[in-house]
Amino acid sequence: MEKYKTLEIVQQNPNSPVFNLHLNRPSLLNALSLDFFTEFPKALSSLDQNPNVAVIVLSGNGDHFCSGIDLKALSSITSESSDHGRTAERVRREIKRFQEAVTAVERCRKPVIAAVHGACIGGGVDIITACDIRYCTERAFFSVKEVDLAITADLGTLQRLPSIIGHGSTMELALTGRRFSGSEAKELGLVSKVFSTKDAMDEGVRAVAEEIGAKSPLAVTGTKAVLLRSRDLTLDQGLDYVATWNSGMLLSDDLVEAISSYSQKRRPSFSKL
Ligand SMILES: CC/C=C\C=C\CC(=O)SCCNC(=O)CCNC(=O)[C@H](O)C(C)(C)COP(=O)(O)OP(=O)(O)OC[C@H]1O[C@@H](n2cnc3c(N)ncnc32)[C@H](O)[C@@H]1OP(=O)(O)O
Numbered sequence: 001m002e003k004y005k006t007l008e009i010v011q012q013n014p015n016s017p018v019f020n021l022h023l024n025r026p027s028l029l030n031a032l033s034l035d036f037f038t039e040f041p042k043a044l045s046s047l048d049q050n051p052n053v054a055v056i057v058l059s060g061n062g063d064h065f066c067s068g069i070d071l072k073a074l075s076s077i078t079s080e081s082s083d084h085g086r087t088a089e090r091v092r093r094e095i096k097r098f099q100e101a102v103t104a105v106e107r108c109r110k111p112v113i114a115a116v117h118g119a120c121i122g123g124g125v126d127i128i129t130a131c132d133i134r135y136c137t138e139r140a141f142f143s144v145k146e147v148d149l150a151i152t153a154d155l156g157t158l159q160r161l162p163s164i165i166g167h168g169s170t171m172e173l174a175l176t177g178r179r180f181s182g183s184e185a186k187e188l189g190l191v192s193k194v195f196s197t198k199d200a201m202d203e204g205v206r207a208v209a210e211e212i213g214a215k216s217p218l219a220v221t222g223t224k225a226v227l228l229r230s231r232d233l234t235l236d237q238g239l240d241y242v243a244t245w246n247s248g249m250l251l252s253d254d255l256v257e258a259i260s261s262y263s264q265k266r267r268p269s270f271s272k273l
Pocket of ligand 1: 027028029031032067068069070071072074095098119121122123124145146149151154155
């Protein structure tokens, strides 16, 4: 397994297709450094390419999920030179690079589940809104904090959060930057479930991930791909897209196995992707 400065990949059980990806700068509450934006897409791509991986669980080492952009990294990308045009072009390129790093979660064919405890602030919210499923603990707290740093949030929250919790709630959270709790995140639909403790969340999320990991990899990756694509299409275009997708993917060994295991009353067994 590759080594990273800001991340850690753990396979808890060698027979399991569930891999954990940990944000790993716990002394700085997993603040997102420049290295993170290079390493995160690399780590996701390596998990995506690894046939032993079916599901990825993203969480934070230490007491918090993520305290947002590393405030030192932020000052390094905005440092001024005398040429405003060139400075602006460089800053734009950096923002695009950071955006691509977050979008790597969506580019990964395999489901990525966010498990949030403690703080999930700014860039942390950008990351979890790109994830496929979100859970948190009772002590988790969230903030779309950018407005308080005089920043228009630019790594995906303003684009992805509305389709998760609606335009009005996104506007209110992004304009106020206020902190909200795990239970409010559940009420809003940002997370699917709130667990009482981190241990309970780790166990509950692992069970969900194992359940998804035992399903047809073709159907799981197809579901992720089609749902994400359909978000940005009209209904008719989305239906057309899935018809074309399934004309290529439906007639698979997985379909034969799903039907025969059902009639033989046994658990299906699918080959890796
Ligand atoms: C181009 C732009 C791209 C992206 C932009 C993204 C925007 C954002 O992400 S906006 C959000 C930025 N983050 C914040 O404003 C959060 C700052 N942190 C906090 O508010 C608090 O740390 C806390 C999360 C509420 C937790 O508080 P507490 O438990 O009291 O811990 P602390 O003592 O404050 O922190 C411990 C240690 O970590 C350092 N630290 C925390 N957050 C960051 C950070 N984001 N960047 C750098 N360092 C951070 C903090 O300074 C402490 O370090 P010491 O050396 O011990 O002082």
